[in-house]
Amino acid sequence: MTVDQVKLLARLLEVTRNLSTTVDLETYLQSILSAASELTESETASLMEFDEAAQDLYFKYVPWFHRDAIKDARIPLNGSAAGWIFLHVKPLMIDDVKKDERHYGRIDELSGFVTRSLLGVPLILHGRPVGVFEVFNKANSGNYTEEDALVLETLASLAATAMQNEMLESTMQSSQDEARDLDRLKNEFIAITSHELRTPLGLILGHSTFLRELVGNEYEEQVEAIIRNASKLKEIIESLSSVDNYQTGGASIRSRKVSITRIIEDVSASFRDVAIQKGVALKVELERGQDLLVDADGSKVAIVLSNLVKNAITFTNEGGHVIIRGEQQPDFVKVSIEDDGLGIPLKDLPHVFERFYQVESHLTRRHGGMGLGLSVAKVMIEMHGGRIWAESMEGLGSTFTFLLPVGKTSNVPDPVNPFVE
Ligand code: ADP
Numbered sequence: 001m002t003v004d005q006v007k008l009l010a011r012l013l014e015v016t017r018n019l020s021t022t023v024d025l026e027t028y029l030q031s032i033l034s035a036a037s038e039l040t041e042s043e044t045a046s047l048m049e050f051d052e053a054a055q056d057l058y059f060k061y062v063p064w065f066h067r068d069a070i071k072d073a074r075i076p077l078n079g080s081a082a083g084w085i086f087l088h089v090k091p092l093m094i095d096d097v098k099k100d101e102r103h104y105g106r107i108d109e110l111s112g113f114v115t116r117s118l119l120g121v122p123l124i125l126h127g128r129p130v131g132v133f134e135v136f137n138k139a140n141s142g143n144y145t146e147e148d149a150l151v152l153e154t155l156a157s158l159a160a161t162a163m164q165n166e167m168l169e170s171t172m173q174s175s176q177d178e179a180r181d182l183d184r185l186k187n188e189f190i191a192i193t194s195h196e197l198r199t200p201l202g203l204i205l206g207h208s209t210f211l212r213e214l215v216g217n218e219y220e221e222q223v224e225a226i227i228r229n230a231s232k233l234k235e236i237i238e239s240l241s242s243v244d245n246y247q248t249g250g251a252s253i254r255s256r257k258v259s260i261t262r263i264i265e266d267v268s269a270s271f272r273d274v275a276i277q278k279g280v281a282l283k284v285e286l287e288r289g290q291d292l293l294v295d296a297d298g299s300k301v302a303i304v305l306s307n308l309v310k311n312a313i314t315f316t317n318e319g320g321h322v323i324i325r326g327e328q329q330p331d332f333v334k335v336s337i338e339d340d341g342l343g344i345p346l347k348d349l350p351h352v353f354e355r356f357y358q359v360e361s362h363l364t365r366r367h368g369g370m371g372l373g374l375s376v377a378k379v380m381i382e383m384h385g386g387r388i389w390a391e392s393m394e395g396l397g398s399t400f401t402f403l404l405p406v407g408k409t410s411n412v413p414d415p416v417n418p419f420v421e
Contacts, residue, residue, distance in 0.1 A: 011039055012154060025166045029061045032159050037063075039155075040119065040148040042135035047123070047159060048075060048082050049131040057082050057132060060163075069111040080104035081120055082132040089129050091121045091153065093144045119144040121152045123160045133159060187244065194240045201237065205230045239372040243355055246379035253383050258298035260333050260404070261291050264326050267305045271313060279318035282309075285325045292326050292333045294404045300380045301404070304388075307373035308337040308400045314367050315398070316341030332386070332403045340397035349392055353378040377402070 015035045018028060033045040049060040057075040077083035081102045085092045097103035097115050108115050113136075120134035133156040138144050208226045215223055245251035268284050275282035286292075294301075305324070312322040316339045323338045344352060348359045355375040360367075374390075381388040381402045392398035 008039060008151065011035055012151070015155065015158060025162055026061070028162050029159055030063075032155050032162075033061060033063060036133070036135050036152060036155050039151045040135045040144065041139040041142070042119075043137035043139070044113070045133070045135045047131060047133050049123075049163075050086060050129065057086060060131065066111045066113060070107055073107055073110055075104055075107070081118060082134060085120045085122050085132045085134075086129050089122050089124070091119070091149045093117075093119050093149065095143045116141065117144065119148055119152060121149065121156045123156050123163070125160050125164055130160065130163070187247065190240050191244050194237045194244070197233070197237055198241075201230060201234055205234065236370065236372070239370075239376045243372070243375050243379050246383060251379070251383055253297040253300060255295045255297055255384075257293055258296050258301065259291050259293055260296075260301065260326055260335060261286055263298060263302050263305060264292075264324055264335065267302055267309055268324055270306070271309050274310075275313050275322065278313055278316075280313050280316050281321045282313065283321065283323045285323055287327065290328060292328055294333050294406050296384050296404055300383070304377040304380050304402065305335065305337075307377045308402075311373060312337050312339040312341065312398070312400070314369075315339065320397075329403075331407075332405050334401065334403050336399055336401040338397065338399040343394040343396050343398055344390065344392040345394045349390060352390055353388070 012035075015032060018031055029047060033047065036045040037043070044063050044066070046059055046063075046066075047061040048057040050056075051058055051074075054074065056077060057080075059070055059073065059075075062070060075082050077087055079102070081092055081094060081097075081100075081104065083104075084102050092102075094100045094103060095117050097118060103115065103118070107113070116137050118134055118136050119138075120132050122129040123131035123133055133152060135144075135148075135152060138148075205227065208223055208230065212220070212223045212227065242251065264284055264286065268282060271282060309322065309324065316322060320340050322341075325334075325336045325338070327334050344359055348357075351357045352359070353374045354371075356371040357375075358369065358371040377400075378388050381404070384404055386402055386404040388400070388402040390398060390400050
């Protein structure tokens with residue numbers, strides 16, 4: 001290898017390395033343009049990109065001293081050397097532009113630059129031309145060589161990769177922005193709808209409760225059905241609002257000393273009949289004689305536990321078991337609900353606490369629900385400064401655990417489980 005070839009390789013290596021270290025595309029492409037001019041001994045270089053809508057080429061990058069003059073110029077595909085390179089997807093060398101009518105003289109007029117000779121190669125991405133890379137005026141009025149063309153092609157492929165990275169990044173960024181906008185719209189929609197539904201629903205419940213007293217036995221069944229379903233709707237609206245209120249900082253808790261032992265016993269009693277009907281054994285395991293006391297909003301802790309126990313029974317088949325455990329730890333109380341039911345696939349496990357997330361699709365699922373129970377449980381536990389998480393193996397069962405700090409200021413440690421929510 002000659003000294004010149006070693007120098008060439010070293011310079012190409014430097015440009016390749018810059019690809020992974022230079023953060024912005026403009027700086028990187030400028031460094032490619034300088035390398036191209038230097039290695040092909042040219043006076044200047046430029047990089048054009050194809051404009052799909054206008055069906056012509058425009059300067060994506062030019063050395064700064066020509067920038068103002070030609071930044072808005074367009075190069076037609078027919079009647080220009082760049083257009084020829086783009087359409088034929090081939091390199092082109094012109095030793096004397098005066099003798100070749102493919103040269104587009106308008107750019108020289110705009111910039112005051114005098115083009116004598118040129119070498120250009122197509123910029124190719126996924127087998128398709130996306131632009132053109134050109135160098136102009138070989139030093140000492142020499143002619144461009146095959147070696148120059150090879151160097152330019154190597155640099156063009158680096159430039160194309162960098163431009164693709166930028167395109168991917170900007171697509172990713174706009175997808176993220178879109179997802180954020182949609183999420184905001186969803187939250188606004190939920191907040192407005194649940195607010196607007198609350199008043200008429202309150203009236204339906206109030207009047208139907210009043211009617212129940214009046215109509216007597218004859219229409220009792222119908223009125224009961226109205227009250228039952230209106231109460232269910234109210235529960236859904238409350239669930240939606242509680243997550244919203246927490247997210248917008250509007251939620252508050254009324255803490256006082258409450259017995260978790262008592263809540264566990266009450267909630268398990270309220271699910272006894274459902275469990276029996278389903279053929280699931282529901283058990284409570286507590287240390288004898290110990291009352292688990294915390295500073296908390298008892299009604300909210302009861303909602304959390306009810307949601308978890310309801311799920312455990314729902315997703316456990318006949319003959320299965322659900323165990324509710326409560327234990328005192330140094331600064332917090334730990335409650336877990338274990339079942340040997342369907343379990344949760346690994347890919348779904350990190351998402352089950354998200355609002356509206358359901359493992360099965362809504363259309364194919366056999367169980368009711370709206371994917372709200374766990375998101376409500378999560379916000380309620382976090383409002384108390386606690387933590388909640390899930391462990392599960394598909395087909396073997398699930399364990400949901402939450403920690404509540406005993407006092408208002410104690411800190412709950414990070415659970416060891418990887419699926420922290
Ligand atoms: P839903 O009201 O639809 O049950 P949740 O937020 O309570 O919504 O639960 C979200 C999803 O997590 C459920 O649809 C279910 O697929 C899954 N899941 C929750 N608890 C369990 C469990 N104990 N066993 C298996 N899957 C569960």
